[in-house]
Amino acid sequence: MDIATRVYNHKWKIDPIIRSLIDTDFYKLLMCQSVFRNKPETEVTFSLINRSTTVPLANLIDEGELREQLDHIRSLSLSRGESTWLRGNTFYGKRQMFRPDFMEWFENLRLPAYHLERIGDQYELTFEGKWHEVMLWEISALAVLMELRSRAVLNDMGRFELQVLYARAMTRVWEKIEQLRDIDGLSIADFGTRRRHGFLWQDWCVQAMREGLGSKFTGTSNCLIAMRREVEAIGTNAHELPMVYSALAADDTALAQAPYEVLSDWHDEHEGNLRIILPDTYGTQGFLDHAPDWLAGWTGIRIDSGDPAAGAEVAIKWWQERGEDPQNKRVIFSDGLDVAKIAELQGQFAARTKVSFGWGTLLTNDFRGLVPDDRLAPFSLVCKAISANGKPTVKLSDNPEKAMGPRSEITRYKRVFGVGDQEPIEVVV
Template sequence: MINFASRAYDRRWRIDPIVRSLLDTDFYKLLMLQLIHRHFAAVPVTFSLINRTWTVRLADMVERRELEAQLDHVRTLQLGRQERIWLAGNTFYGTEGIFRPDFLAWLSALRLPEYEIEVVDGQYELTFSGPWAEVMLWEVYAITIVNTLRNRAGLARMSELELDVLYSRAKAKLWGKLDRLADAGITGIADFSTRRRADFLYQEWALLAAADHLGDGFLGTSNVALAMKLGLEAIGTNAHELPMVLSTLAETEAELRASQYRVLELWQQTYDGRLKVFLPDTFGTTQFLSGAPDWVADWTGLRVDSKDPFEAGEEAIDWWASRGRDPRSKLVLFSDGLDVGDILALDKAFRGRCRLGFGWGTLFGNDFRGCHPRGADDLAPISLVCKVTRANGRPAIKLSDNLAKPTGPAAEVARYRAIFGGAGLGHRDVVV
């Protein structure tokens, strides 16, 4: 096993790459990219880094030259031959040949485009602009790089012995969480921690620990590179990015409301079976379910993100029942800021009433709270995102079920709310 303390303390490298492969990303990014490449490759978009924990002044902690070096390194990466063979020949979600040969040929030649960087009031304004298919992979790499550099800045202030204590406590803490899940017989756990992980080596250790301790209760990881390396299932479907961009292509209010379902039409033309899991909260879950075509109820399940998970689970079960489907056959995948206590409580509330899945993210792969030997909190996770902010020459909007999490200019957010309504929206504190 790797000595984390020595590895963190040893700073001899000219550059210690944070992202070492284009596959060091979430699986759903590749699934979405294939759809985008086929239908919307040239749509102009801009992604922007957003630090929702604005009291943490990232530009004061992370040196600009280090950030630029890491970003520039990602621009040198290309899909390797073995990686392409694995994507082409592996079985994902029980299906062979998910990725088309023409897409893989295009992906093999892709080099990520340039970026723009500015510092404003202690924060990095980092933007990525260009054709949608060429830009969208920057999202996960940007978050991962900035988050890891912030962590490294905190580690650099510690001695090697302090680092040894830190990592010992963090590993014991995670093992204790896994103990609780194993004792309760929890199944359906998946790692969603890539973008806000502590670093790539710790994420790998956490995966090995979860697979060892939870056995069949651990489904796999969203991280494609680690799924390939460790022989795990790659987990993921789709995200808010698709309806956010498609909404900017709408010319009328009717087309705008319908854009969230147009995403699903295109998805089921591209993928089938277990990959048919929809994310309803981009413009509000309640309005989405109310207006959804009946065929949406035949999909495998839905992913809960920004809504109170207990409310969202009950709403989903009631909706399937109202559409004449048996909720016990449907998957509810919980995924927003989960920790072990949330997972245990949700399992107790919904086991036997539906099929359960848990996307365990930041607090699986980056929970060093209370582990610092001197009691510092500068390694506590922050809420860092990289969202599409413009598309097709227009602001890209996410309303969210959580009134604390909308993105976009205030006037456009208000316009979207007037169109989609505010049913079911509420306020929840943003943890990560």
């Protein structure tokens, strides 16, 4: 594919940013089914949060164009081929991963309305409604804003300038792949949908990883690309589940148990490599200290904030204390990764546990230094559930720079979950 020419000629009606309701991460569909089954009446509000306030999205992105893209997403529904793939494909060794009642609902879904307002040089974008309906806006909204920002920067470039830009970006990705190729025992997947440079670019990166890494490349989080390219769809669960379950808790006692209630529901639905713990929503150490014994039997842990090596050490120690062999467990690293950190973590832990990597933004959006003033550098944009049934959600994380929620509730959650002083770590992407 000549991406430069496609970008030069693109019109949104020809190249809409979101092409399908399954142009989303696999874990969103798994979580959506879980919410559909366990919390179907929960009302949730999602909101866009630009952590990189120096990137003035409302100055870069035309509001009319943004509305056109969002309205286009609301017109989408599953195609027959997409439905057949979800109903009949084998995911994580399991056929019929998605239940018939969920699929019947999903096949008739149109995403609910959104609220968009310009506030200064940023956009306020929110989604309200039943949790299992509005949650599917998250990845689409992020991908739209990231790609519209990319298009705004590329808009004034000529055909040859674009060809040179993409040639340099492709060379950068391929050089990374060549370095990764030399890492023994590597297991790595694409986790780059939410903050990608664009759909075409993510698709190209997946094809490059597949050719360059062979069996070391285990798949992509993006369902549409997984289906089209016939690679594995990869993903488990995210912070959204414990954040909403915790907001629904009636008192401090119920709050302390909410993160484990999430995984109890997940345990009932999934097995094997889908039983991956994400422990850092309210602090990894406290979560593991109070975890029920049955969780130690799960397949592994995903490390998504704080110092990744420290998080892995905590997990290994916890397994040992619970009588589990860490060499039979999997540690998935997924926060702010690039080649040097991947190589370092693989070398540090490969002999002690099974190591995997979910490589995100610096795979699918590393255009750092390729245009003047670094206007294509990736930035930190999230879309989070901010309330559930009218009560605010909270995320603490192992990195206080990623904490979110009302100050009073953050203080309460720190007390309930025993979170003390934390070391701030710069949020890169």
